[in-house]
Amino acid sequence: MASLDTFGAKSQLSVGDASYEIYRIDAVAGHDRLPYSLKILLENLLRTEDGANVTAEQIRAVGGWDAGAEPSVEIQFTPARVLMQDFTGVPCVVDLATMREAVRDLGGDPSKVNPLAPAELVIDHSVIADIFGRSDALERNVALEYQRNRERYQFLRWGQTAFDEFKVVPPGTGIVHQVNIEYLARTIMERGGQAYPDTVVGTDSHTTMVNGLGVLGWGVGGIEAEAAMLGQPVSMLIPRVVGFKLSGELPAGATATDLVLTITEMLRQHGVVGKFVEFYGPGVGAVPLANRATIGNMSPEYGSTAAIFPIDDETIKYLRLTGRPDAQLALVEAYAKQQGLWHDPAAEPNYSERLELDLSTIEPSLAGPKRPQDRVPLRHAKDMFRTALRDYVAVGDQGDGVEGRVDEASAESFPASDPPAMGEGGAGDPADKPHTELISAAFGADGRPTRPTRVTVEGTEFELDHGAVVIAAITSCTNTSNPQVMLGAALLARNAVAKGLTRKPWVKTTLAPGSKVVTGYYERSGLMPYLEKLGFHTVGYGCTTCIGNSGPLAEEISAAIQGNDLTAVSVLSGNRNFEGRINPDVKMNYLASPPLVVAYAIAGTMDINLDTDPLGVGGDGQPVFLRDIWPSATEIEEVIASSIGRDMFTADYSDVFAGDEQWRGLPTPTGDTFAWDGQSTYVRKPPYFEGMDRSPLPVTDIAGARVLAKLGDSVTTDHISPAGAIKADSPAGRYLAEHGVARADFNSYGSRRGNHEVMIRGTFANIRLRNQLVPGVEGGYTVNLLTGEQTSIYDASTAYQAAGAPLVILAGKEYGSGSSRDWAAKGTALLGVRAVIAESYERIHRSNLIGMGVLPLQFPAGQTADSLGLTGTETFTIIGATALNEGVTPKTVTVSTETGVSFEAVLRIDTPGEADYYRHGGILQYVLRRMLDS
Template sequence: QHLRQVGVVGKFVEFFGPGVAQLSIADRATIANMCPEYGATAAYFPVDDISIGYLVQTGRDKEQVMCTKKYLEAVGMLRDFKNSSQDPDFTQVVELDLHTVVPCCSGPKRPQDKVAVSDMKKDFETCLGAKQGFKGFQIAPDQHNSVIKFNFEGCDFELTHGSVVIAAITSCTNTSNPSVMLGAGLLAKKAVEAGLTVKPYIKTSLSPGSGVVTYYLRESGVMSYLSHLGFDVVGYGCMTCIGNSGPLPDSVVEAITQGDLVAVGVLSGNRNFEGRVHPNTRANYLASPPLVIAYAIAGTVRIDFEKEPLGINTSGKKIFLKDIWPTRNEIQAVERQFVIPGMFKEVYQKIETVNESWNALDAPSDKLYTWNPKSTYIKSPPFFDGLTLALQTPKTIEDAYVLLSFGDSVTTDHISPAGNIARNSPAARYLTSRGLTPREFNSYGSRRGNDAVMARGTFANIRLVNKFIDKQGPQTVHFPSGETLDVFDAAERYKQAGHPLIVLAGKEYGAGSSRDWAAKGPFLLGVKAVLAESYERIHRSNLVGMGVIPLQYLPGEDAGTLGLTGRERYTIIIPEKLKPQMNIQIKLDTGKTFHAIMRFDTDVELTYFHNGGILNYMIRKMAS
């Protein structure tokens, strides 16, 4: 949040100062790994003695470690963060006092929207009634305390706004951090010993960052307590954070739908954009692994942990979070005992033999890939259809229709969702036509090798807010007919009639994951350009790579100031001679004319554009 407010898009962020010496390597890795969330080009911590110690701790050869240290000392790259004379000169310095950092979560719809744990209950209840937006659900005041009763496995339960239905310790970011993972394990141990449980309908899961984590959780004795609360290891890699949690129980979904409830997912992931985690959790909060367990036990985010008990055990005793929260000394003692060099060596030595299923796969040895026409997972893509060695002169985009008109912070998850494929979607209809049942649809992420699915999944996020229609959903207006259609179906009609398309957007278009299909998908739909107030750095680069023109309003201008409704037709004048970041003219069918910046930022990017994208450029380069 701090770096988002400062604005670090396109910048290299180096962390320095005496506070860095208080952070473990795992903590530093977590902060650096969140770089895409605050928009920088790169974020890093210089090497110090703690870095060297980490190499020893993880089982690296001691002689090699000492050689590394001597080299870094010799070239002046080994830092002492307490010695300010070693600090380099920076273009800009942003200060953060670690004493001001408090336990917090992020949500309910964006990772940069920080909420102190002490304010969570109040903040969520404010969001309930607030206008629909990043911090609002627009629930009528008389519905805030709605209660829906349902039955699960023969027992009666209740759901309300704020009820937790997904609790997942998941992500590449912090499930390799021993302090927080062991902290979660110790909290689970104390919770079980205090007689606390997690309601059985809550979908709980644990997906560690590596086999090493499973090893030390098991060896330290906390794994059984995590399992007792439902946090069993479900695998390694992208899970709930990218929408791979799987379905909720039918009775839970029915209760959420019946009450139009704002159900909650709490996860230790790094992204919580709308529609990403699960279609039935409208609010999703990012939290540390211990807090995921705490909210799972509480069963709701409408709780003040300082004043309200986490739960009541079978003896009727109120158990507060402070009663079972592990101390720093307890966590460090377990970490010193079980996170040791021998453990890393043992796990790493088995890496090529431990997965029998992977090793049993039959890998083809042909030099050329043999496409299987029956496969619904891997399909020969159309990106090179009609490609010739001769360059085509870029042409003016004439009389383009606007496919979609957006506000601010449209993420790559809005553009190309990675989660489950809805049963009533164009992608579902395609898969059904190939003989698949809904149980076999899987997710968009799993089918990224099939362009037919991914094109149909473009702008298919159920939380999409398109200014052309008055409700959330993956639909738009097909202006020649006036019909409201699924985005893919509208794009197909435009394509069949030979009409080019553009997209209008506000600030931070393309925020979030560096998802290549968020550029490939619009390209396949026939989108020739995007006109936005600003772009997330990686997504702008991906648009360039696919030959889609990223246009940016001039400073002080936007769709509002220019009076654009999106119902006009746009002619984008492409000059023969282009320069990086040049202003170009846009004419509307209304007679209005204005200028925008063509965001090809370098000569190399112009070369990609002249080739129709980086893929065509590489093929031509290889052929020549």
């Protein structure tokens, strides 16, 4: 509908021969002192003002924004488009298909369930790096991807034909965020004769990568994304905005990765959860667009909602390079300058808080071994690794002196395809017996825990010890958009090969480019053979290692690690290194730039100082140091200039939605509603709308609740939401076996996100989860307090629900940090959890819990479960949320136990919109009833 235009903001903008309707920001008092990001929100409200969802009061509130105030004013933000990747996108489409049936069953028109804003899905999370280190790795991994995901891909092809405004970028194209900045992002939208800022919400928390292009966007849960697709605004509080002033330029030897790890550390220490971060100042012009995208990408790692760079000449330069039409370039520049959105390096906007960074102070760094914010200066990496190692190896552990053995659990860690030959990174012939021999197990002369283990693979014998780098992966959206670091890695590989260096035989080396453009400039520059000489063959165009799709290690190496409890390491150019995420054989994970990934593949160990220790011995018998093969910034820029051109982008994206022959050849179901296959183990109709009435039932108190899990600090959505491989002896594995699925076809949790039965069984099943109800035990286990027996969390949930007992989760600080995962909330709700009581929450997960009808509560300030004397064995009563039935959101509710503990928990329903969602039992039910009422 047209805006009420209370402020008379509607105007025309002429650009060349075209004229566009715009809503002028300068129509609102106070606009000139607003940060860039709030100007975008102000325009959004002016254009969507309807007097109900968006009011003149909201517009005035943004114009009169108090930079120093705590967020308290709710606004309704309407994103211009929705972006999805396939893991989170499949359940979105499943839910939309289910909503169509629910609308029909309640007497409505199912065609109303249709995206009202452009929605684009990029299939990039399904490829697994099973095969590596060989020229046909990409071809074979893609073949396995189609074999495993045929049902899902057919379902998505149905969605592309059944829903308007829904497009799918097929497999093998690139990583969602790189495809977004290279092709999908508009920077300034043109739609229906209007011009307005491109804004986006995405089902991946790293949607913020597009912030580098001047586009305001952030990650939301799948359920929020579905609501946005259906025209529902995103309810939010006007945020605090942190101004991050940049000056200077990066020194020689420092990369975008080093910069972003420093910024991540600074912002985590400062505290930016729930805030916007905005970069400004004279140093902004010295940050290339690809580096800006890298910084924006890591926003979830430092906790901000968004981390945006304003539009400037660098933005236009990048849009031109990536093949955007000249008319689009003209519109972006004219609109940004007209609306005061063009960056002025000398300006000092009004900010809530400020930080500063001189780019010349950046030094080479890593981050790890388990959190992105834990920066490790490269010069101290060896010492800090040795210190961290003692957290993984028991002090005093002298070993048991027995031969290495195969741990049966390790054999179930990853899905297998047809058994690949040895050396491909697969399991090999099951009849083969790996040879491992424990040499010794003691402490070195320097006090470092050591457990050297001899391993033989395909006739090559070598020694593994704590700290062995067994995975070196150039992967993930963080860096593969960045030619400086990607070509830097290739040049370093060339120089290493020229010196006679090679990777260590135990290192699984993988290259997963963010788009085919990367392959194009690798080939045009002639550098691809050098990467391949070190084992960095392309394994797929997808997220692979960073999301747990690293694929298996060679059986002999896996057996040596498991049998001798070695603390192995991965080094990856990704953005996530949480425990249990990368590979079940790997305990320590370090984030690094692509050139350093190559360097550690050559070194083969984290127990090395790359500043002072040689990487290896060259062909001439002389030691070779990292400094000997590190390419200069001038050389990198020369290769960029000669190997990257606009033609590469226009060619690769000329028909991006069509796909290859495999994609086009998939049989496509038809019809407005989906014909569910009752035998499918990939796509099943979820139960969210079963028994739903046209009017919501009243909110009730919670009584007789038992604790399903008592958790500590920093429990991430990776701990909660199913991801990675499905173990055969897990509840999900047993479910698949019972439905006739062979072990080799289990695939991953991510690929089965469209099947709620699998996902419920995998919720809270992370192999590194530590539930304090079962001390000393890792994984998805708990105590069934009705019987006293230790069991899986899923089986306990089933027993509790059969007994009519509601469930609660107790947790510490930063509960739900990490990726934007709808299944972390969906699975929690379907397990029968009615409330979570935590010390603090990550923004997206708290919102998602409400969206699934789960009550997010917070312990009183300064209090914890332990300080209140809660053991998790109590029975809980929660009283006071019923005030929501009268339209009142209480600040606290009363939590009590039969043991006499009682406290006032803060009710973390922060906006009236969230209160509406909770009253309706969830956001999808709310949207569906709104559709029926309209």
